[in-house]
Amino acid sequence: MDFNPSSVARVCVRSTNWLGDAVMSLPAIRAIRNVLPHAGLALVARPELADLFARESAVDRVIPYPAPSNFAARRAFAAELGEQKFDCAILLQNAFDAALIAWMAAIPERIGYNRDVRGLLLTRAIPVPDPGDIPRHERFYYLELLRRAGIIDRFPMCETIALENVEAARRSGAQHLAALGIAEPVIGISPGAAYGNAKRWMSERFAECGRALRPADGTVLVFGSAGERELAETVARAIPGARNLAGQTTLREFIDLVACCRLFLCNDSGAMHVASALGVPTIAVFGATDDVTTGPTGSHALVVREHAECSPCLLRECPIDHRCMARVTAERVIEAAGKLCADPALRDNPVR
Numbered sequence: 001m002d003f004n005p006s007s008v009a010r011v012c013v014r015s016t017n018w019l020g021d022a023v024m025s026l027p028a029i030r031a032i033r034n035v036l037p038h039a040g041l042a043l044v045a046r047p048e049l050a051d052l053f054a055r056e057s058a059v060d061r062v063i064p065y066p067a068p069s070n071f072a073a074r075r076a077f078a079a080e081l082g083e084q085k086f087d088c089a090i091l092l093q094n095a096f097d098a099a100l101i102a103w104m105a106a107i108p109e110r111i112g113y114n115r116d117v118r119g120l121l122l123t124r125a126i127p128v129p130d131p132g133d134i135p136r137h138e139r140f141y142y143l144e145l146l147r148r149a150g151i152i153d154r155f156p157m158c159e160t161i162a163l164e165n166v167e168a169a170r171r172s173g174a175q176h177l178a179a180l181g182i183a184e185p186v187i188g189i190s191p192g193a194a195y196g197n198a199k200r201w202m203s204e205r206f207a208e209c210g211r212a213l214r215p216a217d218g219t220v221l222v223f224g225s226a227g228e229r230e231l232a233e234t235v236a237r238a239i240p241g242a243r244n245l246a247g248q249t250t251l252r253e254f255i256d257l258v259a260c261c262r263l264f265l266c267n268d269s270g271a272m273h274v275a276s277a278l279g280v281p282t283i284a285v286f287g288a289t290d291d292v293t294t295g296p297t298g299s300h301a302l303v304v305r306e307h308a309e310c311s312p313c314l315l316r317e318c319p320i321d322h323r324c325m326a327r328v329t330a331e332r333v334i335e336a337a338g339k340l341c342a343d344p345a346l347r348d349n350p351v352r
Contacts, residue, residue: 003150008039012063012086012107014098015045015053018194019251019270020294021138022049023277025092026056027158028142032090033058035151042084044101051252052274055165068097078104090151091122092142111149124149136292160298163277166259173256182243185218188261188280190271191235192228192246196316198288199267201325203231207238208330209265213337214239221245221261223254223271263337268294276301281340283333287324288313302340304333 013029016022022045033041040060043053047064054062063081068074074097082105089102091112099118102110112118114125126148134140139158146152163169177184191206193199210220220239224232226247236244249257255274258264264275264282268289275282276296284296286305290312295303305311306327310320318324 005035005039008036008087008109010040010042010084010086010088011036012081012084012089012102012105013041013043014089014091014093014102014112015043015049016093017046017049017095019049019052020268020273022052023161023163023270023273024137024139024294025142026161026163026277027139027156028092028146029056030058031143031146031152031156034156035146039087042086044081048251051250051255052163054252055163055168057164065101074101075104077101081105081107090146090149092145096121111145111151113145136290137297138294139297158297161273161277162279162298163255163274166278169256169259169278173258173260176253176256177260180243182219182221183217184260185215185262186221186257186260187213187215187218187263188221188223188258188265188275189235190223190264190266190269190275191231192224192271193267193269194225195268195289198313198315198318198322199269201267201285201287201328203234204238205328205330205333206265207235209333209337210235210239210242212330212334213263213265214241215262218262219243221257223249223258263341265333265337272296272301281337283337283340285325285328285333287311287322287328288315288318290314300340302336304328304336306332 042061043059044063044065050062053059078101086107088109089107091098094115096116096118099121103121110122111124112122113128119125134144143155191203214220220242222232222236222244224246229246232244232246236242258275259278261280264280266272268286272284282301284303286303291303308324311324
């Protein structure tokens, strides 16, 4: 049966669970809105991701879904969804749990990839693309779900993933900096990565870059999660005047502060995707992971990596000598940052 947009007045979209994946799914969410311009679009997302979608015009509201502790919690949440009488659920998240919740909520149309043994819970169990079927970047994985389901007939233009209302974020970020007594201009460093240590460049090299690129009369901000505060402090202590904000911001505050940055240095991480989507000149160090599939988008972002015969391995922990990261020197990153910010198209964000 073909997808019939006129039959959908309320659509529930299940977000991915990781920040970087959520950014890369934005083209798909916007494509759903374009097909269903008059439908109410509710996004089911983990509470910690809700701020990412707060300024997105494609999303009417976010329904927070905390990580369930047991089956009773799932059943209670599904009952709440069921009361809202959604016509269709589109599951960008791959897990069995996403299909189970939509099925228990009795949403009549349930669309998702046929993964994680959940096909019987979906009304449209979409075959997972084989390697080579679609462009390799992960944003196309979410768009292909829509194409195979008949929701769109072609991929939209999305060479650059950009967050909306960036100027509002910058204004809010500037107010936050002033309240913290932090002098502008600022650059940002995010030395962590949630997936595992194999994705992390050496903290001392981030610090070396911070010292070299620190704006005159400005500040280096070091970001991270609460669990990365010690790592961030190691970097911040080695940079004169740096401020460690790891674990001290909500996601919305992080977005606003990054929007104020003249430059952002990071690993392959959710922070990288946010900075790139804000249009901030972004340097991302890659090693264990594949920048073709999960790299930042847009001409204002550069990936720095060195050849290693074992890379990309996609492992959480390096079993040998972390050579993919060890071969990336601070000088190489500093040089890349200088070239990126010397680009005439980026002169509104110079490193000074």
